[in-house]
Amino acid sequence: MSEWTWEWTGYDPAAERLRESLCTLGNGYFAARGALPERRAGLLHYPATYVAGCYNRLESTVAGRQMVNEDLVNLPNWLLLRFRLRRTEGAWGPWLSPDTHALLDHRHTLDLRHGTLARAFRHRMDDRDMFKVEQIRLVHMGDPHLAALRTVITAEDWSGEIEIESSIDGEVINGNVHRYRALNRHHVTHVRTGAHEPHTVWLTCRTSASDICVALAARTRIIADEVPASSVLRPTRQRAVHRLVVPFSPGRRVTVDKTVALHTSRDAAISDPLGEAVDRVTTAADFPTLLNSHAAAWERLWRRADIQVPGEAGRILRFHLFHVLQTLSPNTADVDVGVPARGLHGEAYRGHVFWDELFVIPYLNLHFPEVSRSLLNYRYRRLTRACRAATATGRSGAMYPWQSGSDGREESPEWHLNPTSGRWLPDHSRLQHHVGSAIAYNVWQYCEATGDTEYLHTGGAEMLLQIARFWADLAVHDPGADRYGIRGVVGPDEYHDSYPGTVLPGLNDNAYTNVTAAWVLTRTLELVRRLPAWRREELFDRLRLNADELPKWEEISRRLRVPFHRGVISQFDGYDDLAELDWNAYRSRYNTIRRLDRILEAEGDSVNRYKASKQADVLMLGYLFSPSELRALFQRLGYNVDEDLWRRTVDYYLQRTSHGSTLSGLVHGLVLARARRADAWQYVQEALEADIADIQGGTTGEGIHLGAMAGTLDLVQRGLTGLETREDALWLNPVPLPALSEYGFTVHYRGHWGVGVRRRSGQLEISVPDSDQSPIRVMLADRAVTIAPGETCSLVVPDTTPDHSSRWA
Secondary structure, eight states, X not given: OOTTEEEEESOOGGGHHHHHHHTOEEOSSEEEOOOOXXXXXXXXXXXXXXXXXXXXXEEXXXXXXXXXXXXXXXXXXXXXXXXXXXXXXSOOOOOOOTTTSOEEEEEEEEETTTTEEEEEEEEEOSSSOEEEEEEEEEEOSSSTTEEEEEEEEEESSXXXXXXXXXXXXXXXXXXXXXXXXTSOOOOEEEEEEEEETTTEEEEEEEETTTOOEEEEEEEEEEEETTOOOEEEEEEOSSXXXXXXXXEEOTTOEEEEEEEEEEEETTOSSOSOHHHHHHXXXXXXXXXXXXXXXXXXXXXXXXXXXXXXXXXXXXXXHHHHHHHHXXXXXXXXXXSOOOOBTTTTSOOGGXXXXXXXXXXHHHXXXXXXXXXXXXXXXXXXXXXXXXXXXXXXXXXXXXXXXXSBOSSSSOOOOSEXXXXXXXXXXXXXXXXXXXXXXXXXXXXXXXXXXXXXXHHHHTHHHHHXXXXXXXXXXXXXXXXXXXXXXXXXXXXXXXXXXXXXXXXXXXXXXXXXXXXXXXHHHHHHHHHHHHSOHHHHHHXXXXXXXXXXXXXHHHHHHHHBXXXXXXXXXXXSTTGGGSBOOOHHHHHHHSSOOTTHHHHHHHTTOOGGGBXXXXXXXXXXXXXXXXXXXXXXXXXXXXXXXOHHHHHHHHHHHHTTBOOOSHHHHHHHHHHHHHHOGXXXXXXXXHHHHTXXXXXXXXXXXXXXXXXXXXXXXXXXXXXXXXXXXETTXXXXXXXXXXXXOOEEEEEEETTEEEXXXXXXXXXXXXXXXXXXXXXXXXXXXXXXXXXXXXXXXXXXXXXXXXXXXXXXX
């Protein structure tokens, strides 16, 4: 395999769903899993098509309880294309598939550079009869409503007829996630099919509750040298079928081109989804032309975003970038969607939007700022809903949901299934109010990176003010300690959602929640001071914000409590009172303890009793903030957190984390790169391999982990370079990590397209492309340089430095 291609050889039914996720093709508007075209969904295969933002809500009865869940909908399967054979005057044989006929030389090749998935195999019918099949598919990056599949069939030693069935299958359910099987999964209704002569069939349907109209049209053509083909369009109740029969003889080749158009009623600038789909597919170019324009669109993306890292790590990083761009491309900027945690690759988490944009937007800011702004607008459009949610709990400001879908209401389930025990349990994850701080962080990072003052002073300011307002109202003053506390929340850890022996959910003074809330209040106050007077007055009037609230915000931003115990930062108040877990005993008893919460619950115990974390919680602070900024945050709160205390904190939680999330290795890798470099690589490597090796044990088949993939890119882009965009300058403070000692990438910064950053041989090279823009200020720990357009600056940086070197100054 080259640095641009990934291959899967042979046919392994048990690994099909994993491969399907990893071979998904998409364009930011819709995506299709990398399933075999000849197979419908079943126990082994799961073809699926997802349109960004196409959700539907269903009610289910499970264990005597009524549940309502909103899901990203699996739409009709456009990929279906199968064939069967018969000898002259004989009967038709069965439809061919790898589950009924042995395949020889079976191979899938994913081409990252051109955005295609190729497949090749040979069928042997008996001792001598054989034919070869080659397929290549694309989901068009240039025209986001088109997809295409080319199939080339060559008879090596066989004669007779071949029947090809090309169809759109409307008989689909959401069946990708086994643990959701007890829920209502029939989202598609009102299926209609039809034909448009001479080569096109179509299918329309609606989602049952959200009433989104979906239309697909498929044009199938035979390209064969002087070989007549019969063609019949056969729409049925649930499937739109096109059947073609072609005579075959040894050595003859037949090419089948299937082109598909997809539209929904959510699309802009259309009148009728069906009419638009039929018109688009009937006028679409032929396959070679589509392939060329698709590859050209991908080439434009790679010019803006490619990352160069030598070796296997570089191959994986490019693979991650490929999947990020398939979910969030410039096409996404025209759609009202957020960041789906599992991409457009599967149905885990029901396609919901969590806080994963925290790991995605910082990377996009410096390559596709228009996509970042669109993702922030997804949150802004739901600001009113977040304010209503806060009001419903007696709070002011905006309380964003932990899980968001179509309209921004809280989509977190009230109950969830533990597949280990088979029991349904209360779900308190909606208490992760720190998602609001993540949104504020992303607004700030976007505006610092792009200089988009217009956004910062409008939608960005409204979100920051309302999120700050919520934190200020949630904080409760303790007169005895003269500190403010935030009670009844759940931190990023997710294992701990209540105190042992209590019935009330939630924890008090989660360190991550309190510190990030203080950061939001501080940044919002800074923004208020920077706003033009007329805009400040307009905002205060629009939001009914009283200027008298600001002194309280100032006080809270300096007096929020952060608990400590035994010389380390406490994850939350009372953490030290929890019992220690016998980690060695559980590791010896179970193959993996990543989901320790499920194991303990199945044993009749609770993870709430123990000092055990699913993923980084306190240490997330070291992921979001540089050491100097983190120290300044704690100083503002009246605490002295130096490098020794932080090192002890890192060591303490490292020993008590099960890494039950793919984000955990990513966060620990970056934190250790800054704090204890010798141990960093194993966690970085785990983050790189999380989906490729499916380290969570079957979860990748339900969708890739988009936050972790984007986070590995940002680990190189911002983590290893120490890159920050603040105070109208690029700040760099490189972290030497021997296993990733060489890298290169370009960024878009303040109107400069293609600012190059490259590290090699102890030097950091920064090049600014020629333009009429202003010079760029670059700040390092010990110097400042100004680089004009058209210039390149080489800075000597040591390949090895002591851990923490001047980073906490």
